[in-house]
Amino acid sequence: MRVRFWGTRGSIAKPGPTTLRYGGNTPCVEVEGADGTLLILDCGTGIHALGQKLAASRKPPLQGHLLISHYHWDHIQGFPFFTPLFIPGNEWHIYGPGGMDHQLQAILAGQMTYSYFPISLEEFGSSVHYHNLGEGAFDIGGLRISTQYTNHPALTLAFRVEAGGASFTYIPDHEPSSLFSFDNGGPGPIPLHLQDRRHVEFLKGSDLLAHDAQYTLQEYPSKVSWGHSPYEKTVEYAVAGGVKRLALFHHDPLRTDRDLDGLVGTAEKMAAKAGGGLEVMAAAEGWEIELPEDPAWKPPPIPASCSAWLSGGGPKTGGTILIVDDDPLMVRLLEKSLEAENAVRLVTAHDGEAALKLAMKERPLLIILDWGLPKMDGIEVCRALRRNEDTLFRKVPILMVTGKRLDEKDVQKCFDAGASDYLTKKFSPTQLRSRVRSWLLRSASA
Numbered sequence: 001m002r003v004r005f006w007g008t009r010g011s012i013a014k015p016g017p018t019t020l021r022y023g024g025n026t027p028c029v030e031v032e033g034a035d036g037t038l039l040i041l042d043c044g045t046g047i048h049a050l051g052q053k054l055a056a057s058r059k060p061p062l063q064g065h066l067l068i069s070h071y072h073w074d075h076i077q078g079f080p081f082f083t084p085l086f087i088p089g090n091e092w093h094i095y096g097p098g099g100m101d102h103q104l105q106a107i108l109a110g111q112m113t114y115s116y117f118p119i120s121l122e123e124f125g126s127s128v129h130y131h132n133l134g135e136g137a138f139d140i141g142g143l144r145i146s147t148q149y150t151n152h153p154a155l156t157l158a159f160r161v162e163a164g165g166a167s168f169t170y171i172p173d174h175e176p177s178s179l180f181s182f183d184n185g186g187p188g189p190i191p192l193h194l195q196d197r198r199h200v201e202f203l204k205g206s207d208l209l210a211h212d213a214q215y216t217l218q219e220y221p222s223k224v225s226w227g228h229s230p231y232e233k234t235v236e237y238a239v240a241g242g243v244k245r246l247a248l249f250h251h252d253p254l255r256t257d258r259d260l261d262g263l264v265g266t267a268e269k270m271a272a273k274a275g276g277g278l279e280v281m282a283a284a285e286g287w288e289i290e291l292p293e294d295p296a297w298k299p300p301p302i303p304a305s306c307s308a309w310l311s312g313g314g315p316k317t318g319g320t321i322l323i324v325d326d327d328p329l330m331v332r333l334l335e336k337s338l339e340a341e342n343a344v345r346l347v348t349a350h351d352g353e354a355a356l357k358l359a360m361k362e363r364p365l366l367i368i369l370d371w372g373l374p375k376m377d378g379i380e381v382c383r384a385l386r387r388n389e390d391t392l393f394r395k396v397p398i399l400m401v402t403g404k405r406l407d408e409k410d411v412q413k414c415f416d417a418g419a420s421d422y423l424t425k426k427f428s429p430t431q432l433r434s435r436v437r438s439w440l441l442r443s444a445s446a
């Protein structure tokens with residue numbers, strides 16, 4: 001498997017003298033399997049040069065696959081400038097997160113309407129196929145692709161590409177759900193939040209990991225809920241996951257080449273201290289790496305329940321979310337954050353006992369549960385739901401939302417009680433909406 005970086009910058013393209021070595025283009029990574037299967041991860045401004053190279057070096061018909069992590073501008077801005085889409089005879093498959101009212105083709109068409117771009121999506125000369133993805137796995141040629149939602153203020157998928165036993169994991173945009181971690185005697189700290197642990201599980205054992213490292217821990221307090229990682233947490237993830245090589249990715253537009261050298265230096269020291277042999281670098285435009293494949297390797301079959309394909313997936317209209325909070329202002333804020341989700345109905349309860357009764361009656365797809373409640377607190381409600389004889393309540397996602405400043409013990413208590421996830425009340429509406437979407441889509445395909 002060959003991996004080449006064409007765009008490494010996050011948020012906005014940043015050409016100029018301070019970004020010459022690591023590059024100023026937004027995310028785009030080319031992956032080619034030993035069998036010739038061509039994948040392109042994200043369509044940031046870096047895809048323009050890749051398109052020029054492909055158009056010049058390969059005769060049509062060319063077949064390829066564009067995988068889009070999410071639709072923030074920095075990941076799709078190069079899409080209409082990708083020349084091979086316009087060449088008749090070429091065939092392109094495009095994949096991206098879908099579900100609910102979120103459909104790949106409509107979103108891409110949106111940035112190519114009259115006001116934004118002179119050519120519409122229908123005018124590509126090549127044959128283009130669109131595929132909406134959820135969490136799971138699928139194969140393209142000899143490549144196995146696995147997907148998992150990240151924590152980002154838009155529905156966002158991470159991609160893990162495996163072939164011949166080699167693995168490359170691509171996680172351009174992700175914010176830790178919590179900075180808390182604990183030591184289990186392994187090489188690095190293990191995240192305390194269940195969703196962060198799931199994240200580490202996803203990237204585990206990668207030969208190469210390109211991971212969001214936009215901020216530093218020092219910068220992070222003013223960037224909470226913006227959807228990105230301090231690089232020190234990224235190093236911790238890579239160490240905990242036994243990754244071989246980490247490429248810091250999605251560089252902040254204000255980070256100069258020299259700043260990035262400094263970050264790599266500190267990250268290398270952290271990795272050396274942890275042991276385990278993790279190699280760290282900052283992803284640079286033009287950097288190419290070969291991950292050797294073993295021709296004898298065969299991926300295990302994908303059970304139907306683990307497929308990433310969303311065919312008309314997502315929750316059906318009429319599905320219900322139960323919001324439990326005793327603060328009318330918070331209920332209003334939660335409702336406001338979710339009002340654009342047409343596919344779901346919201347019901348509310350204001351104390352713990354009422355919440356249990358309403359849960360039994362409505363059998364919701366998701367429960368958003370405040371910690372501090374009259375009569376029974378959120379922890380007790382959570383425990384009671386998980387003990388209920390109706391099996392639905394053993395697996396219904398419970399997202400705890402709390403205004404409490406949680407310490408490590410609180411977080412542990414929350415997950416011990418059976419919560420699936422938690423958010424503190426400093427959340428942004430887009431963050432809540434993305435978290436809710438990913439839970440609904442996960443449970444719809446479970």
Ligand SMILES: [Zn+2]
Nearest residue numbers: 010011074173
């Ligand atoms: Zn981004």
Ligand SMILES: [Zn+2]
Nearest residue numbers: 070072152173
């Ligand atoms: Zn983003």
